[in-house]
Amino acid sequence: MELKVSSTRSFRSQRSGSRSSKTFKPKKNIPEGSHQYELLKHAEATLGSGNLRTAVMLPEGEDLNEWVAVNTVDFFNQINMLYGTITDFCTEESCPVMSAGPKYEYHWADGTNIKKPIKCSAPKYIDYLMTWVQDQLDDETLFPSKIGVPFPKNFMSVAKTILKRLFRVYAHIYHQHFDPVIQLQEEAHLNTSFKHFIFFVQEFNLIDRRELAPLQELIEKLTSKDR
Secondary structure, three states: OOOOOOOHOHHHHHOOHHHHHHOOOOOOOOOOOOOOHHHHHHHHHHHHOHHHHHHHHOOOOOOHHHHHHHHHHHHHHHHHHHHHHHHOOOOOOOOEEEEEOOOOOEOOOOOOOOOOOOOOHHHHHHHHHHHHHOOOOOOOOOOOOOOOOOOOOHHHHHHHHHHHHHHHHHHHHHHHHHHHHHOOOOHHHHHHHHHHHHHHHHHOOOOOOHHHHHHHHHHHHHHHHHH
């Protein structure tokens, strides 16, 4: 799959909107009237109940792949918006490497265009990452939106890779940009989004525990009250 690095579509070209409406990449929309749209509405309704552990559970009678697909799109949109609020602070100068604290550094490879991992700045890495995720979500053979079209056999493997990589954006924001998040009064939004994300990946065992290490203390703190 061709990797498109398109900074022209990035947050920096969208400054005319209000802060809350800015996204780093265009929002991925689930077609209205589709079953996946109904599932998304169900997810939003259960989230409103305040019990995240219950909200992430597979609804009775629903297909696991479809539930994971809908939530993966939702997390992409959430992270897209959260990162969009702090891109002014995440620059080539401030973040010359993609890291999550002093112990964790990420190098980019997509297995297709860039096979050997490359060291690059955080904004470049996140642009690669979000563009790659966007390409997966737009691929109808991977994320079918039409009723009756089956998910491919490798769907769960692809979804796990997407979620593992999206986690790295949360990790980078928490470790490198938490001060601006507080200044922008986005702290509650970030914490709620990340808690939802963690409960979801824990429920279906979608990210290896070792991958979560950069935010392990925060994860324990956010989830300890809901055990």
